[in-house]
Amino acid sequence: MGSTVPSVPTKLVEVEVAEAPRRGVPAVVLTSTGPALGPGGEGIATADLTGKAGETVRHRSADAWTLGVGTGTSSDYRTAGAALVRALSGDDAPKTADVLLTVDFDAEKVRAFVLGAALGGYRFKVTGEEAPPRVGSLRLVTPDEGFEEVLTSAALKAHALATATSLARDLANTPSNVKDPRWLATTAARLAEKVPGLSAVVRDEKWLAQQGFGGVLAVGGGSARPPRLVELTYDGGAGPHLVFIGKGITFDTGGISVKPADGMHLMRTDMAGGGAVVSALMAVARRGLPIRVTGLVPCAENHISGSAYRPGDVVRHYGGAxxxxxxxxxxxxxxxxxxxxxxxxxxxxxxxxDVATLTGAMKVSLGLRTGAVFTASPDLARSVVGAGARVGEKWWRMPLLEEHVEAVDSEIADYRQCPPGPGGITAALFLQKFAGDVPWAHLDIAGPARSEKVYEEVVAGATGFGARTLVELAEDFSR
Incomplete structure (x- = not known):
């Protein structure tokens, strides 16, 4: 089995920016709604074109493609970039192509287009067969002289964000007969050690017991594959110190409170929050941001056995609560x-x-494409939502309702794990007890962490949601 699992990380389509097209290379002509053709569209008939975002048509007589970019929103450009890469695949896929940009292309549009192009062709399939051919690189040809440097910078940032998203997808998609807590922690550490400025330490179950990580040990106690804690450290200077914490449950049966069979196979992605944190730390380090960031991913498998923790147990966490x-x-x-x-x-x-696929309640409240933000700070909530908007991830602030705070208290222990009330909110109120006086935000990605449909740059399976927002948030705090 192990030999057929795709290598991590997945290789993405490369993108460069230049001022001149290449000879003998297929050209991609952009068309907006109307439709109106951009540079290179001379002689191409528009009768059958709509310009809808993602519409791809091959014109063999001109050795060119037309690509719809819709009305020109960031979503449209992500959709267009992704659709192009999907179209440039198959037995006759070119190795490369030139995308002829319109004069209105700015850094924001390049970032959106490159995100789509880099991620739209993502594929993770456990198979002994070769992957189908796919375009390997794209050249974005700008008609504006002297603008190449600005667009190149935008393309490089977008590709770094796409790389983070792709790695988060890889980690979450890996099947759980391969991905146990040890695999997740050691893979994260192995990849991190290759990035200058980023260090990794993996703690085993003996260290966790010595230090009193009762929550991790309780959850992982039912599995023959013991828990781990991975700590990633990046020190980019004297800036603020951010700590990102990701849920790393490598498979979740529900334990004694066992889940229904329907959908349980998807629980290989229950560590998507941990994958987002690992990927974000690597992207922050590669970009050399002047900030300090630590990533913590507690890794465990929630299984059923004679040693599994039980409803009614009282667990002592790190620090004594x-x-x-x-x-x-x-x-x-x-x-x-x-x-x-x-x-x-x-x-x-x-x-x-903290980032986690935490509650089904948030899937009901916000659907499958929007993450939930819980924080007592309006400014921090705006920072998260704004960071997500700039990188193509949607977030919505949820309330920490005061009337449910007392419900977290327990008669037999300090806290109740599942207080009565709205599930996503009470879960966040429970976590708030462990934040102390430190500014804190809880990001629930139970909805958007997985997808069964293809849309924009997303493909079916793990989406990598959250990784880009964390990187952008770190960049905000580094300014």
Whole structure:
């Protein structure tokens, strides 16, 4: 099995910016709604074109393609870039192509287009067969002399963000007979050690027991594959210290509170938050941002056995706080609580952000394409939402309702794991207990972390959602 799992990370389409097209290379002519053709469109008939974003038509007589970019929104350009790469695949796929940009192309449009092009052709399939041919590179040809440097910078940033998203997809898509806590932690550390300025430490179950990580040990206690904690450290200077914490549940049966069979196979992606954190740390380090960032990913497999934790148990977290377990399928908050307490006590962070596929409630509330933001700080909420908007990830602020705060208290322990009330909100209120006085945001990505449909730059499977927002957020705080 292991030999047929795709290598991590997946190779993406390369993109460059230049002022001149190449001879003998297929050209891609952009067309907007109307339709109106951009440079290179002379002689191409528009009768059958709509200009809709993602519309791709091959014109063999002109050795060219037309690509619809719609009305020119960022979403349209991500859709167009992704559609182009998907179209330039198959047995007759060219190795490269020139995309002839229109005069209105600015840095924002290049970022959106490159994100789409780099991610739209993503493929993760466990097979012994060769992947179908796909275009390997694109040249974006700008008609504006002297604008090449600006667009190149935008393209490089977009490709870095796409690389982070792709790695997060790789980690989440890897099947759980391969991806146990040890695999996830050691793979993250192995990849991180190749990035200058980024270091990694993996802690095993003995260290976790010595340090009192009761939540991680409880969740991982039912599996023959013991838990791990991976800590990634990047020190880019004297700027603020951000700590990103990602849920790393490599498979989730629900434990004794077992999940229904329908959909359980998708629980290989229950560590999507951890994958986003690992990928974001690597992108931050590669970009050399002048900031300090630590990534913590508590890794465990929530399984069923004679040693599994039970509803009614009282678990002591790192730092001493105790939790009354009410549902073993609410395991994510148990491991995050340990990591948050560890970060607050030992790392002196200026900001803590946790990312997790935490509650089905958020899938009901916000659907499958929008992440939830919980924080007591309006400014921090705006920062997260704004960062996401700039990189093509949608977020919505949810309330930390005061009337449910007391519900977190337990009669037998300090806290109740699953307080009554709205599930996503009470889960966030539970986690807030472990943030101390540090500014904190909880990002619930249960909805957008997976997709069954292709849209914009997203393909079916793990989406890598959240990784780009974390990188952009770090860049905001580094300014």
């Amino acid at each position: 105790t939790t009354e377990v009410q549902n073993t399928d609410a395991e994510g908050r148990m491991v995050l609580a340990d990591a948050m307490a560890y970060a607050v006590r030992n790392l002196k962070p200026d900001l803590v952000v």
